[in-house]
Amino acid sequence: MDTNILDHVRKLHFVGIGGSGMCPMAEILHHKGYELTGSDINESDTLERIRSYGIPVAMGHRAENIGDAECVVYTAACKQDNPELVAAREKGIPTLERSVMLGLLARKFKRPVAVSGTHGKTTTTAMLTEILIQGGMDPSAIIGGKLPMLGANSRIGHSETMVVEACEYVDTFLQLHPAVSVILNIDADHLDYFKTVDNIVKSFHQFASQTSQLIVVNGDNERALESVKGIENAKIVTFGMRETNDYYPTEMNEEDTACEDFTLTYHGEKLGRVNLIVPGEHNMLNAIAAAAAAHCLGVTPEAICSTLGKFTGVHRRFEVLGKFEGVTVADDFAHHPTELTAVLTSAMRMGYHAVWAVFQPHTYSRTYNLLEDFAQALSIPNHLVMTEILAVREENKWGIHTSDLAAKVPGSVWFDSFEKIADYVMEQAQPGDLILTLGGGDIYKCANLIVEKYKARQP
Structure with a gap:
């Protein structure tokens, strides 16, 4: 899609604006100067935030809610007979599913960074966002969970960098064309949609092929590596536990504790010591993935290691x-x-x-x-x-x-x-x-x- 509807419209209406995937987009679009209205059926903290920007939100779904909107955005959970969608279609107003709008919004940034994988997306997106903030890169961000540092699952930045969590379910991440992609792992999941693991790998391969500059991939995960085979459109950097990767941990704390202490290492060079608060080897891998992406984006090793040492986790992650x-x-x-x-x-x-x-x-x-x-x-x-x-x-x-x-x-x-x-x-x-x-x-x-x-x- 060469044309971006966001270049031609100013007034947007969000059906279900309080949703965790809708609210962050609404905030960033509002900041970029678009006129927004929204509707929802449940009062929530997110709606309070939305209203605090002066965005009008109607309770309940009615045809008149769309007003003079030039484009209507809706969630995947929204039924096609929703009165607001019906009214939009009758008026000939374009309607876009949330993931499509996310793809279009990401294109408004010169450097979209997308974090994908079957597990660890939210935590890694949050880690990377915090590192880029502390590294002075002032990113915008859309995260799948609430980040304690922000008190929200989004951030409005003033740079050309935007970090997004890229979900593979029903191929929604194929709406994205990132400059930088992270592929954390590929596992058998969402088989109700994908049917086979091979199909999941093919979708990730397509996602990788839509990445223009850099792919940070788990070098210890065979399916993740398979998904980037033959990719020539972007530089490939690996992370993992093994020293065969570009980024890996050394001098790990051998004591049997839940939290991981290690030295972040790049091609044999010790970048710095990381003392994680969040528990588990899976979080050490998430941290190394975030560190690799941030390092490639130009953040100093000092900022990377100190930020990871202060990361307290995401809502609903232990x-x-x-x-x-x-x-x-x-x-x-x-x-x-x-x-x-x-x-x-x-x-x-x-x-x-x-x-x-x-x-x-x-x-x-x-x-x-x-x-x-x-x-x-x-x-x-x-x-x-x-x-x-x-x-x-x-x-x-x-x-x-x-x-x-x-x-x-x-x-x-x-x-x-x-x-x-x-x-x-x-x-x-x-x-x-x-x-x-x-x-x-x-x-x-x-x-x-x-x-x-x-x-x-x-x-």
Whole structure:
């Protein structure tokens, strides 16, 4: 697409403007001088932020909400019979799905940087954004989770650099044409859409071929390497644990602790010492990926290492919610076996008396396709408690149930409500234990419920 609609319109209407993917775009477009209106069905903190810019937001979806908009943007969750979309079509106003608008917005920057991969995108995007801020590069950013440093999942910068999280689901990342891409890993996921792992690799290859300057790729991940084979349009730089990569860790802390200390090394040259606060080897890899991209973009090693040492994580990424009666309560977004293995392995190394994993299986297709892998990952903690499978966008044509997963993890239990789970784990957990909720759905509500119940018990 050679023409960019953003060159020809000034007035935009966002259907579902409070969404985590919509709000950041609205902020950046507003800053760039576009006139925005929006609608949503739920009040939220993000809507308060949107309104604070003077952007009018209507509650509920009605045809008249689109006003004199010249383009209407909507989320993938928005039904085609939404009255605002219907009104736009009737008036001949262009309608764009969120990921399409993100691609067009990214093209308004000379240096879009896109972070992709099956796991670790949000954390790495956040790390890279913080490094570029501290390195004086003043980036704009759109991140999949709330960054404590910003108190938001977006940033409005004043440079030509924009950092975006690039999601592969239904090939939305193919709307992007980055100057710089990061490919963290490629794993079997979203098979409801991709069908095969080969198809996932092909999509990442297409994404890499749309990158114009630099690709930072995990040199330890065979599928990621396969995705950049034959790519000649951009320079390829590798990162990983092995010294065969361009960027890798040396002098790692050998003590069995959850947090990683290492020397960031580039072609044998020690760039600096990194002492991570966020736990786990997976976060060390995320940090090295962010460091590699930032270093290639010209940030000093000093700024890279000091920023990574202060990075406290992202909302719902091993987020500690509090300690009550000696029991720590935390929440994590992990919903794929690889992510669960990383998080639970870290949790088991943190010195807790016992780890209580509370897991919400996310989609029937993923649970069915990766059942054995889930069972293996969920056997890591001392105790496993589960919810019923969260359907999301699916019907259960696989005939899969949480009981099928529980049968493969001895001693595990499951319940049909967050209330029952909260009561059960609070009755069982002892001082020194960790209660960790896990999942990509609304399991965080269970964590919040546990916190509320503990607070209510306090004298």
